[in-house]
Amino acid sequence: MPVSRQELFDVLSQLGRALGNGHRLALLEHLAQKEAPVEELAGASGLSIANASQHLQHLRRAGLVTARRDGRQMVYRLTDERILRLLTLLQEVAETHLAEMERLMGRLFADDDAGETLEPMTRVELQRALEQGAVTLLDVRPNAEYQAGHLPGALNAPIAELESMLSALPRDREIVAYCRGVYCAFSHDAARLLRERGFQVRRYQAGILEWRAAGLPLVD
Amino acid sequence: MPVSRQELFDVLSQLGRALGNGHRLALLEHLAQKEAPVEELAGASGLSIANASQHLQHLRRAGLVTARRDGRQMVYRLTDERILRLLTLLQEVAETHLAEMERLMGRLFADDDAGETLEPMTRVELQRALEQGAVTLLDVRPNAEYQAGHLPGALNAPIAELESMLSALPRDREIVAYCRGVYCAFSHDAARLLRERGFQVRRYQAGILEWRAAGLPLVD
DNA sequence: CAAATAATCAATAAATCAATTGAATAAAAC
DNA sequence: GTTTTATTCAATTGATTTATTGATTATTTG
Known part of the structure; x- marks a missing residue:
């Protein structure tokens, strides 16, 4: 039957x-x-x-x-990795379609991009920039998460320790900060701080979640 | 805040x-x-x-x-089309992981692949076969769905009318039947009938849902 | 404008889900 | 072998979800 x-x-x-x-x-x-x-x-x-x-x-x-x-x-x-893709896709669909979602995202982004509205960097832009060695990449997640795997070439700059690391960061080239994913506020905090101190900074908004979901490699 | x-x-x-x-x-x-x-x-x-x-x-x-x-x-x-990707991915994850799902799928497939266990054709295999003009492609969904969009080159053979169309089908090359998606039983019925009548037939199991989810074109 | 059609709304009862609490396991430390 | 620690189990209560029913709202047809 x-x-x-x-x-x-x-x-x-x-x-x-x-x-x-x-x-x-x-x-x-x-x-x-x-x-x-x-x-x-x-x-x-x-x-x-x-x-x-x-x-x-x-x-x-x-x-x-x-x-x-x-x-x-x-x-x-x-x-497995497909669960990541599922989560990412769910977020993507939600962000485009759920009115309430957009409202909340609006509030979340409102306070750091105010004034100078810098577009977040997409994964493709970031990949190109990295190939050219054109940017310094900052992983602003807690150290434990950084150690479990991070984007190739990224420095770990947990938000709590960022202030004490400023002197080690370049002022003559762009800095890109990323954290977990779209909903992670660390990269916003980091970008705001760095911008206040006169650094050129953008966020890779989609974060490590999207990077992995796209099947790209991490290093330990 | x-x-x-x-x-x-x-x-x-x-x-x-x-x-x-x-x-x-x-x-x-x-x-x-x-x-x-x-x-x-x-x-x-x-x-x-x-x-x-x-x-x-x-x-x-x-x-x-x-x-x-x-x-x-x-x-x-x-x-939009992403909803399709979401559905497909959900099914993919479910099929691999949910034990009960596998059990049900097992029952579903048990009765037609019995004896001659023909692997369903993957999308990539199908694309290659189509490029080489090596197969006849059958869309076994109801005509209304066929008219709303089908794979390029597919003939419509609704399961109810399949019997009367047999004389028009080639016996010297492989036939590939597809329907909506993995859960659609039409392609199983069609494959069984055709195999009984001596045709060489395989199923494109993932069906039109996966085809669209992969961003491939349909024709009207 | 009345009647028919397609869909939605509102109210209910049954089923399922979620958070809390305290008891029960299973493994490790003493 | 008792105690400690990390987790799970079981029972309870309140909150959500679902299907059903009948009434209601739009839209077209006569």
């Missing part, structure tokens, strides 16, 4: 439901940076341990994450 | 929730073929008119579909 199409869609919809919760998306974005144990994920997402655990199991049932035991910790990670 | 990341994820999760229902996915897949009024969509998905309408409005709020009034009908369509 043939399987009804509806049965297949019902199974497929499990995946959609797994993506249908803001906390789970936050967990996934954190996992997009690097694998992590439950406690860290809970802390980063503002969830109780028990609640985070349940959300993670929900994600696991949907096949989006896998878990392995390491000592007494349970380390979760994204199942 | 900066927008919290969580606010953004909450908005984004609306999109996920919209994809988190089997009936809505069925509606989307139908819309992936061609735009359609509520009544048709309801019929095709086995939903009451009122229920279909509500699901469609859910999809509209999420920005996945748009609607326009045509006379007394309300015609829905996918917002």
